[in-house]
Every structure is written in structure tokens, then in C-alpha cells.
Amino acid sequence: MTAPDRIAEFTAAVAQTFTDGSLVRLKLGGYHGEEADLKSVEARRVSLKVGDRLSFVFRYKTTDITKNVTLDEAIGFLEQGLASGYRSARLETTGFDLQFERQNDKLRLKRTEVKGREAVEASHDRTKNRPLTDMSAPWLHALGITGKDGVVRNDAQDKFRQINKMVEIFAPLIQALKAxxxxxxxxxxxxxxxxxxxxxxxxxxxxxxxxxxxxxxxxALVEAGNALAKKSRFAGLRFEAGNILDYDASGADAVIALHACDTATDDAIFQGIKAGAGLIAVAPCCHKQIRREIEAGTSDDRLDFLLRHGTFMEKQAEMVTDGLRALLLEASGYRTKVFEFVSDAHTPKNNLIVAQKGNAGSREAVLDRIADVKAMFGIKKHYLEGLLGL
Ligand SMILES: C[S@@+](CC[C@H](N)C(=O)[O-])C[C@H]1O[C@@H](n2cnc3c(N)ncnc32)[C@H](O)[C@@H]1O
Incomplete structure (x- = not known):
């Protein structure tokens, strides 16, 4: 096989897998052309209004430049690039990897079969709307979200979706903070x-x-987190070892907690209120404290048709715990919203309580409602009430 045939074989594989949707990623390396700062090139298939395109990201020393091109334009670019500018190229597909190498006049092509790699959805909008777009970020790999290939691992899809969703929700809330x-x-x-x-x-x-x-x-987690923050050059990110309740949160503009266990969520809310944080947002975890209170107390007989079933008791305990948390935040001067931040197909612990300081309404009226709810469910004390001294 002649040298150009290797290039033709490579570009034919790109065209075939682009067309049948099995192309996962295309990478070009070993650049030795005129652009001194060009480090590497990566491409994926994206769906745009004008049709499917290959989206090339040219990574330079200080910036990335994206160009969306038609398949014909991509093939033209590859034919030229593989003949001169780039020494290597790798096509990753759902069924095989194809590695192209050029050393002086020698061109090599190696195909390796792969199993279990999923097709990448070619939705440009999804990528554009997802806050975390730099899949090569070292922290994503270090925390086990992406594999060595920079693709989200199958077993980390839910986690990746959750943190993207959280960032999406928090972004405008943090922007709205006065600080x-x-x-x-x-x-x-x-x-x-x-x-x-x-x-x-x-x-x-x-x-x-x-x-x-x-x-x-x-x-150990604190140490690992600090090491990774340093490696990532995230100068403003740090981890501190300690108990939530003992932490001095004064000066915090936002206090958040994602799946802090049981009453640790209340500790976080309390710290946020005590610090006067503009934003408090928690995704609660288990709800044992209120379940114990309901089980030990005397609730309204009319609730018996629900509470006698363990599964409904569990759900009620969750709703009552978080409903009371929202009211207690309102009594402390916060406007609150409770909503699902991702579908329960991805995590059953999918409620988020968001509280923003100000315009909370009458404290007396809220305290009356809290007293009513507690009486209805036979609750003596919500743990957060105790912290707030109510
Ligand atoms: C379920 S994990 C969630 C971790 C993280 N927020 C996330 O969503 O990936 C709960 C974490 O809270 C920590 N934790 C629980 N109670 C705590 C407390 N009182 N003070 C500090 N950390 C606590 C646990 O050690 C654990 O790492």
C-alpha cells in the first residue's frame, strides 16, 4: 500500500464513522507546522441547524479555537494535514481505534478493536448549554469522572449530570450575590x-x-482536595478539615451542602443563617431525625392511612423534614424554593432547597405554620429549630 493510500484509508474511516454516527473523537498530534503555539487538535461530530458538522478544537498555548466544518472540508484538511503538518492522528469510534503515524516517509496505520465505548450524542446545544465543557480538565479525571481519553466514564454519567446541573442552577444565584x-x-x-x-x-x-x-x-479527603486544587491551579479553592457545626462561616456569601448526611444538612443551614449568607442551598440526604419524631409522636389520625405504610412514612418524613426546613429558613428571613434539580432516575436524593436572603414575609405567621405542621405530625422538635433556639 502506498503512502497516500494510508491517508485515504484513514480519511475514509473518518467519513464512514462520521456518517454512521459511530465517530467518538478524532485527535491530531505531533504538529510541526508554522503555528508555534498550536499544541493539539481534537474534533467531534456535532448537530447544528445547518446540518451535521465536525467541530475541531485547535488548542493553543493560551487559548482554544473552535471551527465547525463540513465533512468534505474536514477530509480536505486531514488529507493535507496528515501529509505534512501532523505526525499522528487517532480516530476513536464505538467499535475500533485507528492510529495513524508518520515518520519521515513511512506512514503506518494500526487498527485496534474496542468494546463497550458508547456513541457520543452529537447535540451541539447540549454541549453548549452544559456549563462544564473542558473535558480535558485534570480534576475531572482525578475525581474519576472522565477516563484517560477525556470521555465521561459510563459509571460517572449521573455524577457528571448532577454537578453540571448544580453549576447551572448556582451560576445565576451566585451572580446575583451582592459580593x-x-x-x-x-x-x-x-x-x-x-x-x-x-x-x-x-x-x-x-x-x-x-x-x-x-x-x-x-x-484524607481534605488533603487530596487541596493537592488537586493546587495541581489545577485553582488558587481560590481550598478544603478545611472539621465539623460543620464547629466551622466559623462568618464572611460566607453562600453556604451550600450537597447530600450532607441527615442533620448535617441542618448544621449547614444553621451556619448559613448565622453567617447571614445571601444564599443558602442544600440538597438533603437522609431524613432520619424527623422520621424518628413522627414514629415516636402522636400524629393526626387522618394521616394514618399514609403513615402506616413504611414507604409512605419514608416519603412523608422526607417532605416534612424539608418542608419544615424551608419554613424555618423563611422564619429566619429567607425566601425559599424547593425543587428537583435532576430527575430521580439519576439520584433519589434530588431535591434542592434554595434560600435567598430578604423579603421573607411575616415571621410570626411562619412560626404559626411551623407549630401547626409539627402538631399534625406529632413532632416535638425539628433539629434545626433547636439550633436556631426556637
Ligand atoms: C454523601 S457525602 C457527599 C459529599 C459531597 N457533598 C458530594 O455530594 O459529592 C457527605 C460528606 O459529608 C461529610 N460530613 C458528614 N457530616 C459532616 C459534618 N458534620 N462535618 C463535616 N463533614 C461532614 C462526610 O464525611 C461526607 O464526605
Missing amino acids: ENPRIVDMGAGKGYLDFALYDHFAKGTDRSLEVIGVELRP
Whole structure:
């Protein structure tokens, strides 16, 4: 086979897999052309209003440039590029990888079969609307979201969807904060998925500087988080070891908590209220405290048709816990909203309580409602009430 045949074989595979939708990614490397700062080139298939295109991202030392081209234009570019400018190219598809190498006059092509790689949905809008777009970010790989190939791992799809959704929801809320350089404290940060995502998005997306602090009980996670923040050069992101309740959150503009266990969510809300944070947002986890209260207390007989079934009791405990949290936030001067941040197909713990400071209405009226709800469900005390001294 002659040298141009190898290039023709490679471009034919690109054309075939682009057309049948099995193209996952195309990468070009070993650039030795005239553009001194060009590091690498990557392309994916995208669906635009004008039709399907190959979206090339040219990565330069300090910036990325995206060009969406037709298949014919892409083939023309590849024919030229593989003959001179680039020494290597890799086509990744759902069924095989095709590696092209050029060393002086020698051209090599190696095909490797692959199994289990999923097709990439070619929706440009989805990518454009998703806040986290830089799939090569080292933190995504270090936290196990992307594989070595920069593609979201199958077992991390839900997590990736959740953090994107969170960033999407938090972005306008954080923008709305009056603080010039907002300080966000994430209580029960775990490995810090949300913190890295928020910082990544805001550090790139705006010229406001941002401080994100993850508070976490487990020192090993804190150490790992700080090392990764340093490696990622996220100067405003740090993790601190400690208990939510003992943390000094004064100066926080936003206090958030994603799946902090049971009453740790209340500890986070309390800290937000105590700090006078403009935004408090929590996605609660388990709801054991109120379930125990309902089980031990005497609820309105009319609720018996629900509460005698374990599954409904569980759901009621969840709703009552979070409904009371929303009311307690209102009694503390916050406007609240509770909504599902992702479908329950991705996580059953999908409710988000968002509270923004101001215009909360009459405290007395809210306290009366809280007393009514507690009496109805036979609840002596919501843990958060105790923290708030109510
Ligand atoms: C279910 S994980 C969620 C982690 C992270 N927010 C996320 O969504 O990926 C809950 C985390 O909260 C931490 N945690 C629980 N109670 C805490 C407390 N009182 N103080 C600090 N961290 C706590 C746990 O160690 C754990 O890492």
C-alpha cells in the first residue's frame, strides 16, 4: 500500500464513522507546522441547524479555537494535514481505534478493536448549554469522572449530570450575590466534585474572583482536595478539615451542602443563617431525625392511612423534614424554593432547597405554620429549630 493510500484509508474511516454516527473523537498530534503555539487538535461530530458538522478544537498555548466544518472540508484538511503538518492522528469510534503515524516517509496505520465505548450524542446545544465543557480538565479525571481519553466514564454519567446541573442552577444565584468576590462555603464537601466544578466554571466564565471552601470531616479527603486544587491551579479553592457545626462561616456569601448526611444538612443551614449568607442551598440526604419524631409522636389520625405504610412514612418524613426546613429558613428571613434539580432516575436524593436572603414575609405567621405542621405530625422538635433556639 502506498503512502497516500494510508491517508485515504484513514480519511475514509473518518467519513464512514462520521456518517454512521459511530465517530467518538478524532485527535491530531505531533504538529510541526508554522503555528508555534498550536499544541493539539481534537474534533467531534456535532448537530447544528445547518446540518451535521465536525467541530475541531485547535488548542493553543493560551487559548482554544473552535471551527465547525463540513465533512468534505474536514477530509480536505486531514488529507493535507496528515501529509505534512501532523505526525499522528487517532480516530476513536464505538467499535475500533485507528492510529495513524508518520515518520519521515513511512506512514503506518494500526487498527485496534474496542468494546463497550458508547456513541457520543452529537447535540451541539447540549454541549453548549452544559456549563462544564473542558473535558480535558485534570480534576475531572482525578475525581474519576472522565477516563484517560477525556470521555465521561459510563459509571460517572449521573455524577457528571448532577454537578453540571448544580453549576447551572448556582451560576445565576451566585451572580446575583451582592459580593464582589463571593465566598462560597460547601459543607460536607466529600471529594469536592461540586467545588471543583463551581470553581472551574466561575474562574473561566467571569472576571470576578471567587473563593470556594470545602469543609469536610475526613482529613484524607481534605488533603487530596487541596493537592488537586493546587495541581489545577485553582488558587481560590481550598478544603478545611472539621465539623460543620464547629466551622466559623462568618464572611460566607453562600453556604451550600450537597447530600450532607441527615442533620448535617441542618448544621449547614444553621451556619448559613448565622453567617447571614445571601444564599443558602442544600440538597438533603437522609431524613432520619424527623422520621424518628413522627414514629415516636402522636400524629393526626387522618394521616394514618399514609403513615402506616413504611414507604409512605419514608416519603412523608422526607417532605416534612424539608418542608419544615424551608419554613424555618423563611422564619429566619429567607425566601425559599424547593425543587428537583435532576430527575430521580439519576439520584433519589434530588431535591434542592434554595434560600435567598430578604423579603421573607411575616415571621410570626411562619412560626404559626411551623407549630401547626409539627402538631399534625406529632413532632416535638425539628433539629434545626433547636439550633436556631426556637
Ligand atoms: C454523601 S457525602 C457527599 C459529599 C459531597 N457533598 C458530594 O455530594 O459529592 C457527605 C460528606 O459529608 C461529610 N460530613 C458528614 N457530616 C459532616 C459534618 N458534620 N462535618 C463535616 N463533614 C461532614 C462526610 O464525611 C461526607 O464526605
